[in-house]
Structures are given as structure tokens and as C-alpha cells.
Amino acid sequence: MKIGIPKGLLYFKYYSFIDAFFDLLGAEIITSEDTNKKILDEGIKYAVDDACLPVKVFHGHVALIKDKCDYLFIPRFIKSSEGQYICPKFCGLPEMIRSSIKDLPPIIDDPILGLDEGELWTFSKNVGKKITRNRIKIRKAFNEAIKVQKSFKGGIKDEGYKLNVALIGHPYNLYDNFINMDLIKKINDLNLGIITEEYMDEDANKKEIEQLFKKPFWSFANDYYGFASYVGRKRKVDGIIYISSFACGIDSVIIELIKNKLKDFPLLVVKIDEQTGKAGLETRLEAFSDMLERRCTNENYYSASWK
Numbered sequence: 001m002k003i004g005i006p007k008g009l010l011y012f013k014y015y016s017f018i019d020a021f022f023d024l025l026g027a028e029i030i031t032s033e034d035t036n037k038k039i040l041d042e043g044i045k046y047a048v049d050d051a052c053l054p055v056k057v058f059h060g061h062v063a064l065i066k067d068k069c070d071y072l073f074i075p076r077f078i079k080s081s082e083g084q085y086i087c088p089k090f091c092g093l094p095e096m097i098r099s100s101i102k103d104l105p106p107i108i109d110d111p112i113l114g115l116d117e118g119e120l121w122t123f124s125k126n127v128g129k130k131i132t133r134n135r136i137k138i139r140k141a142f143n144e145a146i147k148v149q150k151s152f153k154g155g156i157k158d159e160g161y162k163l164n165v166a167l168i169g170h171p172y173n174l175y176d177n178f179i180n181m182d183l184i185k186k187i188n189d190l191n192l193g194i195i196t197e198e199y200m201d202e203d204a205n206k207k208e209i210e211q212l213f214k215k216p217f218w219s220f221a222n223d224y225y226g227f228a229s230y231v232g233r234k235r236k237v238d239g240i241i242y243i244s245s246f247a248c249g250i251d252s253v254i255i256e257l258i259k260n261k262l263k264d265f266p267l268l269v270v271k272i273d274e275q276t277g278k279a280g281l282e283t284r285l286e287a288f289s290d291m292l293e294r295r296c297t298n299e300n301y302y303s304a305s306w307k
């Protein structure tokens, strides 16, 4: 049984669980290549024009592996916990793909209704049944995959830099080097250290969210806003770089919330789509880095160390 896994969207966050689970079930995993120009072109060809760049790129990944597998794995991710929803594009992703790309193999599109072990087991049990009838094997694969995911830290926490920035954005924007045009390397090349929200303490994040008039119901919004508010308020970093997808409604709301909270704290918002050029990105990063350097020299201000 060959399971096709498009290397896009939330695969960047949950790949350790997904790969371990299917592997232990005995399936052969066919993962698409890292995003490249061909994948982007295919995505643009198939996806609707007003889709965000990560969704277009996901279409490209699907197009390039659909003929190599027996099933495509495109779960319908609805919510991460009670009252905490994911972007609506994830709920309709299987339909979007079916209506845009023809001649697809069957799609594993079971819903994910939470990231706690109970909900994940319900999801995994239903998915596992498509691969094997052996329930014990499914349970063992699930238990092992959960362990693997828990031991996987992810994220970035650089050390030894004089100036540091919090890098915020969806994992498929932060960790897909083609989509973000090697942003992480570019930031480090400017002598800026990076820290990402995976290193944020959950309780500290909750405290930041509680200060909002109304808690956002998107889990992305809570994670990113909580992190930005904490590092900005406590001056844990010298600036924030937010990488955002053009036409992403959730990003627009989060960015406004961050601006509103942190006022004049240095914040660079980089919006990306398929038209974004490397040169423009480099110029903006250099200008931001120069500004941070000047600010720290003139105002004798440096970020507090990260704990």
C-alpha cells in the first residue's frame, strides 16, 4: 500500500507523527519532493487564483505524486481543541483538491477534531483501518507515533548573537525554504539570531491571550499573538519578523493585534506570494537589521536574555 503525502501545509509541523504512524502500519510512504519551481508552477496551474501561496504550493505537491500512490493523505483538519479552530482552508482542503485536480487516487480525508490523544486516536483508528484490519497493530503504531511526535521539538533558538529577532509565521512559511526564499539563512547572514514560538512556554502564552478583550478562536492566532506579545512586552528580543501569506485573513488579524499591543516595538511584516522577489526581500531585511543595530547603539538598548 503506497500512501502519498504532499510535503506542504501542516506536514511541516506534524511530519514526525505522520511518517512514524504510516511506517509502523507497514505502508510505503511516497513523500513529494521539497518545494521547487516545478511544484510551484503546477500549483499555480491547478489552484484557484485567490488561494494563498501555501495552498497553491500544496496543489503542486499533490499533482506531482498523485500517480505514484494508492491513497493520498489529505486530512480534514478542523480544530486543535474545543473552541480552537484552524483556518477554514484546511477544512475544505480535500474538496478543493478534488475539484481542481483530476484523476486522483482515493483520498484519506478523515477529520481531525483535536490534538489531544483521545481525538487523535479516533482519527488514527479510522485512518489505520484503511491500511490494515489488525487493530493491535494500529494501536501500537499510534502509541509509537505519539511518542515520536512528543520527542520532536522543532523550532529555532539561536544562541551567541548580539541581536535577536522573534520569527513568526505559519510553519509552512517558516520552514519551507523555497516559499520563504531562504529567509532563515538570510536573517542569520545579517548577524541576527532567531527564536520561534516553539520555545514559548504554554502558560506564559495563555497569560498574554487572557489580556485580550476577546480570545481569538483560531489556534494559529493564539500561538503567534501570545508569542509576539510576550517577547515584545518583556523585551526578550530586539525585533519581530512576521512572515505572512498574501491574502491570509488570519495573518491580517494577528498582525493588527500585535501592532496594537506593541505599538512602536520594531516589527517587520514580510508578505509573500508567487510574485515576491528575492531582491526586495533582501533589501527590506537589511534595512530592518540596520535599524535594529542603530537603535541598540544609539539607545543603548539590548534585549533581555531568553529564559
Ligand code: SF4
Pocket (backbone or CB within 6 Å): 052, 053, 054, 055, 087, 088, 089, 090, 170, 220, 245, 247, 248, 249, 250, 251
Ligand atoms: S492560515 Fe492563511 S496562509 Fe494558512 S492556509 Fe489559511 S489562508 Fe493560507
